[in-house]
Amino acid sequence: MATTKAKAAILNKLRAASSGAVDAAPVSAAPAVPTLVDPLEHFVSLLKANHAQVIQCETARLQTVVTDVLREQGATRVIAAERVLAEFPELTQVAEPLPPGTMEDWKEQLFNEVEVGITSAHCALAATGTLVLRPGADEPRSLSLVPPCHILLLREQTLYNDLTHAMVDQRWAEQMPTNMLLVSGPSKTADIQQTLAYGAHGPRTLVVIILPQ
Amino acid sequence: MHSTPTAFKAQAKAALADPVIRQNFRGAMDFLRGKRQGVFPEQAEFKALQACAETIKQQALDDLPQLLELLEQNCTRNGIQVHWAESAQEANEIIDGLIDQHDGTQVVKGKSMATEEIELNDYLGARGKDCIETDMGEYIVQLAGEHPSHIIMPAIHKNAEEIGQLFHEKVAGVDYTTDVDTLINIGRTQLRERFMAADIGITGVNFAVAETGTLCLVENEGNGRMVSTVPSVHIAVSGIEKVIASLQDTPPLLSLLTRSATGQIITTYFNMISGPRGYGEAERDGPKEVHLVLIDNGRTQAYADEQFRKTLSCIRCGACMNHCPVYTRIGGHAYGTVYPGPIGQIISPHLLGLEQTNDLPTASSLCGACEEVCPVNIPIPNLLQRLRRQSNLGREASTGIRGAGSARSGLEALVWKSWRWACCRPWAYGVVTRVVALARPLLGLVKTPWNKGRATPRPAPKTLNQLLKHRATGSNRTGGAHGNH
Amino acid sequence: MSLEVKLYPSKPEKVYLYGTCLVNSFSPETGLDAIALLEAEGLEVLYPEGQTCCGQPAYNAGYADEALKVAQSQMALFPGDWPIVILSGSCGGMMRKHYRELAPEDDQVAAFARRIFEFSEFLVHCLQVQLVDRGEPESVTLHTSCSGRRELGIHDTGVALLSQLSRVDLVEHAYATECCGFGGTFSVKQADISSAMVADKGQHLNDTGCRRYVSTDWGCMLNINGHLEYAQRDLRGLHLASYLRERTKLEGAE
Incomplete structure (x- = not known):
């Protein structure tokens, strides 16, 4: 196979050029991201600066808050990840699960009908105002991408200082899921004359709801 | 309009004479420089992060063969199929083959300089396959039948008026507008149809993590996610130098990349892909197959030389071009290469050979602005000087860079030989400088390229050496006629 | 870029002046003015004969062999251990940074490079001059x-x-x-x-x-x-x- 031949040729050229004696200088450690005095405040202000809506609310009020957001959006077709519905059953009042089957079965609905997708955040990073998503069987990748409005639910205690902290603490390197995603705002572009426009291809609106312990 | 590096001077001249190009680039570069400055308030912090990134990339390059094998192993374990290509041709054949294998008819692509480099769109187009660009900038450039003029902001050479006109002419039912939100929404609407219908998605790779077999994509728009999520086959195309050792290497590199490129502390999306749908659990979406195509295309040539190997550290942030006074004035198309600006000037000779790219190393005042902002500390001016030597000399051709010595001019070599001869013989140098001083009234009559916008400098009637001839030298050696070599 | 930490000597008795080819031909008064300023600080200024060019033009044009020959001829003009003050940042860059790239193994070149100071740098860091302004606003x-x-x-x-x-x-x-x-x-x-x-x-x-x-x-x-x-x-x-x-x-x- 051509690609096997190419592999051998490339690796041979690289090996021939490698000095052999790789000096074992330690990787100079990344300068630590400063520990934030008020990580939550920092997180919220960065997300807002990046055009996300941020709402902090008691878990008991979640359904009301979501209902308000949906009314504001004028949304009628709302889908929540099964993971979300399992954790917050009260949301079945305002959102439905995806139809059964795989993406091939509901792709057109997702693109053409669904106005809001509700998913969960696996954790968050204060230093950059970032949410970490960990899609899976009960939370498809496309639910946070295709509908024009994305609502993200975050538990406050999962807020880390920064990316390095999160990946070390949770030992990501041991087992990465098929997909892991950092989101720091609604989709945007500045490709036309450096003018910022939101909703390039992904959600135009990102609503982050922060729930306490 | 296909520009080429062999016509660099003519292309540069045309760009310099175009006030719209000049204004579009000056405005854009000012904007990007300002943004970058805003997120690196402390030079010390930049330096520390830069040192870290330089080490990460340097070590990854030192271990490149091992890391590539490890990457392949871990990708394969994760269900990502790895392909290797020595040349652009091979890479295109692999991708074309994969499309055929899946009876692909609708191909969408995320922004990827590697696929620009191998001219994938042209290759597929010649085989009757449309490959739609989905990054807004790339989409605009493709509609216009052009190529990107910047590696991060592909349509930076166009202003809103030009884009409004383009959409009006090329997209059915669109009225002329300069409202950016409206224009973006037109692109969004057009491309969502494409995402939904696509069966093959192609992207580049920002970092390929060997330790975990993870492909990382950095973007703001979400088109990269669309392309790697919705179609049933995702093909990621990457130069072999994108591999890094461990997942923990990504935070500093990501931070430097986004801050250097667009002045963002992080982009909207950082997508880490470690396998196709359901590889581990019963996922309901995501591509059913993920392929990684690893491309050499001249990189092993740069790798073979310890100095040129540094060019492979590049993380494609574009800061060097944003800060380059030459790029700022002539824009990206004038270079006639896929990678424009300072980094392009040191990469392109490896991709294309020096015969075709001889002008590029000369197109720099060696001001060092590129090196100053490079997040991985690539000594670009030094490498440009090295390339100038390579193109002039037969002597260093043994390092194996294609086309070494191809710019050698017998006349120029003779000029420098004579110059050396005089500079090593102070008496001769004295004669020359005194003759030039005497001839000063005549010098204004000689017109050289210098006189493009500049008056000829006038030598003083007497040289400093003449004026100070009597001054003590403080040594028992006086140079003079004995100083010959 | 990897700038070495530059160590500045305290005020010496004598300095060498390197005029540069452009000052030599186009503005000799710059050289005379520099000498006057250095002498006013109590220094003896040595101006060795035989100064031509630092070699930068050839180096930048990609003619390293030619540049090296010229560099060697210039380095030979400064045998004493005094600082060498240069009336140009780019010639200074050539002599301090690029001479060492031309002859990386040569310790004498490295020692020479350490003696190179650009004029304004020398005034500020080695002489710590205090200027008295006697001009019009x-x-x-x-x-x-x-x-x-x-x-x-x-x-x-x-x-x-x-x-x-x-x-x-x-x-x-x-x-x-x-x-x-x-x-x-x-x-x-x-x-x-x-x-x-x-x-x-x-x-x-x-x-x-x-x-x-x-x-x-x-x-x-x-x-x-x-x-x-x-x-x-x-x-x-x-x-x-x-x-x-x-x-x-x-x-x-x-």
């Missing part, structure tokens, strides 16, 4: 060469000296850090680009409304002054050494 702007700024890391010494002048208002011009477009052979090989760059530089300097600008590099100044003359502007540049001597009204030695 004036606004002036400063162009720092790219080599001075980025190869030698001395973008602040020109500012430090001019700021000592009590009746001089130092005005920063737009895009002050941007190259003037000289670049040695670049100005001839890529004359169109180079002249577009210098036209912008001339504009930005002129926009300050100053009558004069100051620089420490005659390479940049031949380029910028050449453009200003071509564009029929009144603004002109002069070397920092000449400007400081004029402001402090020092009597000259020559």
Whole structure:
């Protein structure tokens, strides 16, 4: 196979050029991201600066808050990840699960009908105002991408200082899921004359709801 | 309009004479420089992060063969199929083959300089396959039948008026507008149809993590996610130098990349892909197959030389071009290469050979602005000087860079030989400088390229050496006629 | 870029002056002014005969062998262990940084490179000069060469000296850090680009409304002054050494 031949040729050229004696200088450690005095405040202000809506609310009020957001959006077709519905059953009042089957079965609905997708955040990073998503069987990748409005639910205690902290603490390197995603705002572009426009291809609106312990 | 590096001077001249190009680039570069400055308030912090990134990339390059094998192993374990290509041709054949294998008819692509480099769109187009660009900038450039003029902001050479006109002419039912939100929404609407219908998605790779077999994509728009999520086959195309050792290497590199490129502390999306749908659990979406195509295309040539190997550290942030006074004035198309600006000037000779790219190393005042902002500390001016030597000399051709010595001019070599001869013989140098001083009234009559916008400098009637001839030298050696070599 | 931490010696008895080829031919008075300023600080200034060129033009053009030969001939002119003061940032960059690249194994070259000081750098860091301004009030702007700024890391010494002048208002011009477009052979090989760059530089300097600008590099100044003359502007540049001597009204030695 051509690609096997190419592999051998490339690796041979690289090996021939490698000095052999790789000096074992330690990787100079990344300068630590400063520990934030008020990580939550920092997180919220960065997300807002990046055009996300941020709402902090008691878990008991979640359904009301979501209902308000949906009314504001004028949304009628709302889908929540099964993971979300399992954790917050009260949301079945305002959102439905995806139809059964795989993406091939509901792709057109997702693109053409669904106005809001509700998913969960696996954790968050204060230093950059970032949410970490960990899609899976009960939370498809496309639910946070295709509908024009994305609502993200975050538990406050999962807020880390920064990316390095999160990946070390949770030992990501041991087992990465098929997909892991950092989101720091609604989709945007500045490709036309450096003018910022939101909703390039992904959600135009990102609503982050922060729930306490 | 296909520009080429062999016509660099003519292309540069045309760009310099175009006030719209000049204004579009000056405005854009000012904007990007300002943004970058805003997120690196402390030079010390930049330096520390830069040192870290330089080490990460340097070590990854030192271990490149091992890391590539490890990457392949871990990708394969994760269900990502790895392909290797020595040349652009091979890479295109692999991708074309994969499309055929899946009876692909609708191909969408995320922004990827590697696929620009191998001219994938042209290759597929010649085989009757449309490959739609989905990054807004790339989409605009493709509609216009052009190529990107910047590696991060592909349509930076166009202003809103030009884009409004383009959409009006090329997209059915669109009225002329300069409202950016409206224009973006037109692109969004057009491309969502494409995402939904696509069966093959192609992207580049920002970092390929060997330790975990993870492909990382950095973007703001979400088109990269669309392309790697919705179609049933995702093909990621990457130069072999994108591999890094461990997942923990990504935070500093990501931070430097986004801050250097667009002045963002992080982009909207950082997508880490470690396998196709359901590889581990019963996922309901995501591509059913993920392929990684690893491309050499001249990189092993740069790798073979310890100095040129540094060019492979590049993380494609574009800061060097944003800060380059030459790029700022002539824009990206004038270079006639896929990678424009300072980094392009040191990469392109490896991709294309020096015969075709001889002008590029000369197109720099060696001001060092590129090196100053490079997040991985690539000594670009030094490498440009090295390339100038390579193109002039037969002597260093043994390092194996294609086309070494191809710019050698017998006349120029003779000029420098004579110059050396005089500079090593102070008496001769004295004669020359005194003759030039005497001839000063005549010098204004000689017109050289210098006189493009500049008056000829006038030598003083007497040289400093003449004026100070009597001054003590403080040594028992006086140079003079004995100083010959 | 990897700038070494530069160690500055305390004030020596004697210094060498390296005039540079451009000062030699185009502005010998810059050399005389520099000598006057150094002597006023109580230094003996040695000006070895046989100075030609540092070799930078050939080095930048990609003729390293030629550059090395010339570099060797110049290094031989400075046998004493005194600092060598150079009237140009780019020649300074050549002698301090690139000589070592031409002869990386040669310890003597490395030792030579450590003795190289650009003029303004030497005044500020080795002599810690205190200037007394005796001139009329004036606004002036400063162009720092790219080599001075980025190869030698001395973008602040020109500012430090001019700021000592009590009746001089130092005005920063737009895009002050941007190259003037000289670049040695670049100005001839890529004359169109180079002249577009210098036209912008001339504009930005002129926009300050100053009558004069100051620089420490005659390479940049031949380029910028050449453009200003071509564009029929009144603004002109002069070397920092000449400007400081004029402001402090020092009597000259020559």
